[in-house]
Structures are given as C-alpha cells and as structure tokens.
Amino acid sequence: MKKMRWAGLMLAVMMVLTLLSGCGSSKETLNIYSWADNFDEEVLKEFEKQFDVKINYDVFANNEDLLAKIKAGGNGYDLIQPSDYMVATMIKQDLLEPLNKDNIPNWTNISDTYKNPSFDPDNKYSLVYMSGVTGIAYNTKYVKEEISSWADLWNPEYKGKVILLDDNREMIGMALKKAGLSNSTTDEAQITAAVDDLKTLLPSVLAFDTDNIKQKMIQEEGWIATVWSGDASVIAQNNPDVAFVIPKEGGTIWSDNYAIPKGSKHKELAEKFINYMLDPEVSAKNYESIGYSDPNTKATPFHTEEYNNDKMINLSEEELSRTEWLGDVGEMLQVYDRFWTELKSGRE
Amino acid sequence: MKKSNLSVLPVILWLCLFLVVPMLIVVGISFMGRDDLGNVVLDFNLESYSRFFDPLYLGIYWDTIVLSVLTTGLCLLLSYPLAYYIANAGPKMQTWGLVLITIPFWINFLIRTYAWVLLLRTQGVVNNVLLDFGLIQEPLQMLYTKGAVLLGMVYTFIPFMVLPLYVALDQMDKKLLEAASDLGASRWKSFWHITLPQTKSGIMTGSVLVYVSTTGMFVVTDILGGSKSSMISNIIQSQFLGARNWPFGSALSVIFVITSLIMIALFNRALTSKHMKTKEGR
Amino acid sequence: MKSKNHPLLGIHSLIMMVFIYVPIAFIIAYSFNSSRLAADWSGFTFDWYISLFGNRHVMEALSNSLIIAVVSTLVSTVLGTISALAIRKLGKKMKVGFGGLLYLPIIIPDIIMGLSLLVLFNQFQMPLGKITIIIAHITFSMSYVHVVITTRLIGMGNQLEEAASDLGAGAWQTFRYVTLPQIFPGIIAGALIAFTLSLDDFMVSFFVSGPSSTTLPIYIYGQVKRGISPEINALCTILILVSVTLIFLAQFMLNRGKGQKKQSVLPF
Secondary structure, three states: OHHHHHHHHHHHHHHHHHHHOOOOOOOOEEEEEEOOOOOOHHHHHHHHHHHOOEEEEEEOOOHHHHHHHHHOOOOOOOEEOOEHHHHHHHHHOOOEEOOOHHHOHHHHHEOHHHOOOOOOOOOOOEEEEEEEEEEEEEEOOOOOOOOOOHHHHHOHHHOOOEEEOOOHHHHHHHHHHHOOOOOOOOOHHHHHHHHHHHHHHHHHEEEEOOOOHHHHHHOOOOOEEEEEHHHHHHHHHHOOOEEEEOOOOOOEEEEEEEEEEOOOOOHHHHHHHHHHHOOHHHHHHHHHHHOOOOOEHHHHHHOOHHHHHOOOOOOOHHHHHOOEEOOOOHHHHHHHHHHHHHHHOOOO | OHHHHHHOHHHHHHHHHHHHHHHHHHHHHHOOEEOOOOOEEOOOOOHHHHHOOOHHHHHHHHHHHHHHHHHHHHHHHHHHHHHHHHHHOOHHHHHHHHHHHHHHHHOOHHHHHHHHHHHHOOOOHHHHHHHHOOOOOOOOOOOOOHHHHHHHHHHHHHHHHHHHHHHHHHOOOHHHHHHHHHOOOOHHHHHHHHHHHHOHHHHHHHHHHHHHHHHHOOHHHHHHOOOOOOOHHHHHHHHHOOOOOHHHHHHHHHHHHHHHHHHHHHHHHHHHHHHHHHHHHO | OOOOOOHHHHHHHHHHHHHHHHHHHHHHHHOOEOOOOOOOOOOEOOHHHHHHHHOHHHHHHHHHHHHHHHHHHHHHHHHHHHHHHHHOOOOHHHHHHHHHHHHHHHHOOHHHHHHHHHHHHHHOOOOOOHHHHHHHHHHHHHHHHHHHHHHHHHHHOOHHHHHHHHOOOOHHHHHHHHHHHHHHHHHHHHHHHHHHHHHHOOHHHHHHOOOOOOOHHHHHHHHOOOOOOHHHHHHHHHHHHHHHHHHHHHHHHHHOOOOOHHHHOOOO
C-alpha cells in the first residue's frame, strides 16, 4: 500500500519535470504556424541542419481560426501562412510585419503571375507559397456531357450528386461569376440575385464540403463538384475517371502565402527560411512532395517530367487570365454571412 | 460546517478567475458594437440581441433543440439497459465494462466520425451487406441525411449517458427489489416503482450532459449531414470566425447559456415531481 | 454472487458493444490499407506504422496530449470531488448558485471558452503553452467530475457519515473509511469522463495553445485540409491496444492474492 503512494508521488514529480523540460533548448527556434503537412519534412530538417536552428511547427485548421487566435492575442509565432483574402484583412488590422526583401534575394524567382497581387500590391507583407483556381471536377463515368460552364452544375441529371465547397465567399462568388459579375461585388441586389440562383441549385446538392471533397470524388459519391485545382490533381491521381475544367466564365484564384506576424521574435530567421524555400532546388523538392503548383520559375528544370506535365497543377496562361482574386467586401460581409446561413440552414 | 466552506474555496476561486471573469467579458461584448474590420468598439446597444429574433436564427435554434432532445431520448433508451447490465455484473466485470465502453472514445472524435462515413457511404459496408442479402436492390443514400446526423450524435455521447447511469444504478438498494419480488410485484412493476425513481439522479445527470453536449456539437452535422443543416453552435462559431461579428456571437452565446440553464431546471423539476407522485402512489 | 441480469439485457449489451466497436474495427483495418486517400481496400501494408514512428510532429503531439490529459484529469478529479462534497453542506440559496456556476463550463460553447480564456491569459501576460491548456481543461473537466459525483451523493444520504462521527471517527477517518468507498465509483466515472474530454478537446485547446504545444486533436484538424494520414489510424490502433493492456495488467496486479476486491481498488 505504501509503495503505491510513493509510485503516485514519483509519477507526479516526473510529470512536472516533463512539463518543465522542453523550455531549456539553447538553439534559436523558428516557430512556424500553418496547416499540417504543408512542407516536405526533409526540406525542414535540412534547414535546421544548415542554419543550426530548431523548427517548431504548430498547426491551425483554417484562416478564420488563425485570425481569431492572432487577434485575441495568440502570439509567439514567427511565420504564418494565411490565404490571399486573409493577408488583406491582416494588413488592414495591422497584424503583419513588413518583409525585409534584402534577406530574401530569391524572391525574384517567383513567377510574375503571383508577384504584386491585388491583396498585397507591392508584396510588402507577403510572398506566395502555393496557389490554385476553383473549377469543376467531374467524373466522366457519370457525366457524359462536355462541361464548360458553371451553369452545368444546375443540370437536373446530376440531382443529388453535386458537391459544393463549404465556403461562403467562394460559392456566392461562383454564382456571381456565372452571371458574369465580379466575385467580390458589394452591390446587394447582385448578391441577392446570385443567392436566389444558388437556392435553385440546393435540391441537387449532396453535401457542402471543403476538406473532404477529395475523398467524396475519389469514392464516386459525388459526380460533379466545385474543386480547387490542386485537389483536382490529387483526385485524378486516385481516380483517373475524374476530369477538371476552369469554366468559361472564369473562376476564383486563391493562394496561401508566407507572412510574418507582428511580435515575431525571430523575424530575420523567418526571412532566411522564406529565402531558403525559394531556392530552385529546395523548391522543386518541396512541391514535388506536397503536390501543389510551384510558383518558382527557376525550379522547373529540377522537377520531374510527370509534375511538369500535370495540367491541373500547372494551369495555362489562358486559364489563369480568366481568374479573379476574392477582394475584401468590408461591411457587406455581414450580408454574405446572413445569406450563407440561410442557404445552409436547411429550412424553407 | 465552517471547514467544508473553506475546502470549497479553491474551487470557487478557480471558477471565478477562469470562468466568471471571461464570461463577464463575453456578456460585455454582447452589448457592444463593431467596426467594418470586425473590431469590437465601445458603443452600448441591444442590436445583437434583437437580431436573434430573426426567424432564421430562431428556426435554427429550434432545430437544434429538437435534435438534442431526440439524441438525449435515444441515448437514454439505449444506455439504461447497458448501464443496468454493467451495474449488476460481478465487480471485475463492472470495471471492465466501464473501461471497454470508454476506451473507443479516447480515439480522436474526427477519426471516429470518418469511420462512420466509410460505413454509411453508398459503396460502404452497410450498403454492401444489405445488397448481398438481397434486402435492398439499390444502395441507400444514408450519408448526408438527418438520420446519419442522429446516429452520429447518439454514438458520440453514449459514454456521457452510460457513466452517470452506472454510478446511480450501482448504488441502488437491492434489498428493496428483493422485498418487492417477495411481495409478488412483477419485474416491470418493481422496475417502474423502485429502480427508476432511485436512479433519477443518474438519469438527470446523463440527460443534461448529453443534451448540452449535443446542442454544442456541430462537426457531426458537417461531416455526416454534409453541412446541409445548421446548429446554433455553427452560427455562434461563424460569428466569431468567418463573419467577424463578435458582439452577435457573444449575444447568441449568452442566450444559449441562459436557455440551457432554464431547460436543465425545468427537466430537474419534472423529474422530481414525477418521483413524488410515484412515492405517494405506493 | 448470482447475477440478476435478464438474458435479454445481455443481448442488448452485446449489441451495444458491437455498435460502439464497429467503427473502431474500421479504423484498425484502415491502418493497414496501403492507399492514403482511397476508401477501397488497396493492399496490406505496415508502412503507416513505420512512418508513424519517424513522424516527430505526431509523436510530439501525442506526448503533449497525454501529459495534458493525465495532469488535468488528476487535478480536476480532486477539485471536482471537493466541490461535490462541499456543496452538500451549503445553504439552499448558495447551493443553487454554486450548482449553476458548476454547470456553466458544460454549457458554454467551446469557442467562447477558448477565446475568452485566451483574452484572459493575454491580459495576465501568461505565455501560451501546455500549462494554459491544462488550466483550461481543468476548468471544464472539473464540472463534469462534480456533476457525476453529485449523482452518487444524492442517492447516498449522510446517515452513515453521521453514524461514523457519532461513534467518534475523526473527519479524515470518516472520509477515508465511509465517504470515499461509497463515492469511489463516481470518482472513477468522473475521471474517465475528464480524461476522455481532455484527450479529445480541439476548440478550447486550439485557442489557448502556444508554440510547440500542439495536441493530437489540433494536429489532426490541421491535417484535414490535405487528408488525414493513415498514420493517425495506426496511432489510434496502438493507443487502444496499449490502454487495454495497461488496464488488464492493473486489474491483474490489484486482484492478485487479495481476497477483498473492493478494498484493493483504493490506492491507499
């Protein structure tokens, strides 16, 4: 009996020690905050070795979580990866540190398509990490017609087999694009018309999903879906029947970016990291492994032929010319939100 | 008397610091305004509260309550016999039973829920088995329906019902039951008049835990329901995240907490009065 | 001791166990599936187990989660037991107020709890990390423990305790030999709930975590965008096997050579 009590005490002491350990590393650390598995693991290890530093890699699940956390005072991170519209919001809210390009000479390797984007005109705060375009993925086993327009989603033959992204701005933006309008309009009448149009699509919708749309298309639960180009490539690798198209009305382009939050304690190291990642060879190795488009123009010769030939990863100039970034809609966000809640409430 | 009041002091301090203070902040925010960037600004108003009475939000709250009551009822019906069985098994079996029921829930919630997706999908195991036995001709669309959501909810919250029920059943005075059967009472009668009233504290705790947890859970609706219906907590979450309207999110939370407390009090009262009646009836 | 269970009850319990374990069986099976995303079986492999042990992020998240779960369970079980015992002796009005207060952490939406605690920690200049996550977990787990133990106490009454003190037992003796054995199943059930909640919490942990305190749920939610790796299935399989083995061993050790089983469950 006595022994048990001692064992309990020892256990408690050990726990406290484990809690306190972890704090004592002398190496400089780079605290990265991003999605899980967003980098090739070997590339990270190589950086640690080369610069004799330690990388702490913590993860969030979406942009909104990231913003709420940083805004409420969650700090201690040196490098974050917000998407395009979130970069714009974070700049407005003064949450980002300007990048010192002298520490990032490799930034010139980035393709002109992704330089100076509308959400951060002079790349003052951010540099692109990866990017894609929202288009339509469809399974040619079930969808026999040629798909070319967003309007094809409304085809009654696909009733109950349509999957839409679970994303307010993307989907209302899609309906706006279908009507030939900007995906970021602040004209309430235009938004209302687009939402009314989406309501007529609702009976066809199997599910709203952003994260698991890949699995749903691979497993052929859905026949036709709004999908990001990078995900479409993953789907097609697992299910060769699935094709992908950027509709003629054009789609929404998005990107995930590098940015440094205010209050970072290792800003220079974060910049060194960005520069390292933009090295052509490192870049090729990294994107080969994560399977998204490499914005690094000098990296092309280091990529495999298979990667360079993947049409869903490397979109053509013509396809990219038809795309539009999601702009900040200011106070109209409340209108978008109210409509989206209505669409998804399953009522009426 | 004095001593016990002292021993509760750390708990009260803890709750004041980490619960009451943050809650007061939330109540404060619910009366404030916001700018277009979503920053909370000092501007006392009741707009966030009046916005709740939009039929859209009221309707979603009603749906949430209906689903939660259904989940609680089903959980209770399924768990009571199971908890009864465990409580009446040998002492070794009791520990095993409890632990065996809890362990699956140490597996991450998302992983468990995705496992249900694999089971229920059109080409999933359940459909294949039904097809093989010729019970159905066409695969059933089970996923992304209300039924799938209900199933997922019940599955998720079973331990929250079984554990409190076990705690109450285990302590039941079994001599009373023996006496009842000696006096010729049927099994059913003695269950209704003796077992049930004696375990009402377990029913109460389990039901409250399941009800409250269901109202707060929305990932199940997203994954198994295909995000086609919303729960009040979806709305609260999206006000803090996507819509960047913290005052409205806070107001919804305050309303949510108050209505839940009222529901618990009502349920408690209903259960107590029923017990009184059975006592008088005897 | 003769079992008083009706055979129908046994069948029902068996069906319930199958219901609870069917998804688990799936998770285990898919930890051996060679394809990362496809739902169909595409070949048997041990690869996920091998890569799991090489994945430092998963391992770190797992150890964070376990440390947080164990510490917060221990503390919240003690605090929850104290408050459940103390509330009995409070006046009627205090009882309602204090009871309501203890229900709050169960009711409050996770996101409110997470965000408000984050704001609070920020005000106190408290560095975010495992300690802040533990504090948050204790705050909600304590309530669950309290509620479950109260369930037990309601049915117990205090005649036995009064008798003990009439017979001259001190406060500690009464607690140790009368109260504790009676509420012990409640403590176990409460601790099980606390441990389960802590191990599975995402939203609250997310907001109060800091650099290098990513827990397993945070990691898994972060993976969703790219697709959860079967490594996680492998990890879940190992977790289940290890917990079942540990509990089996503990039972075996406790029961060995002891006649009085109820006594030996108590560690002191």
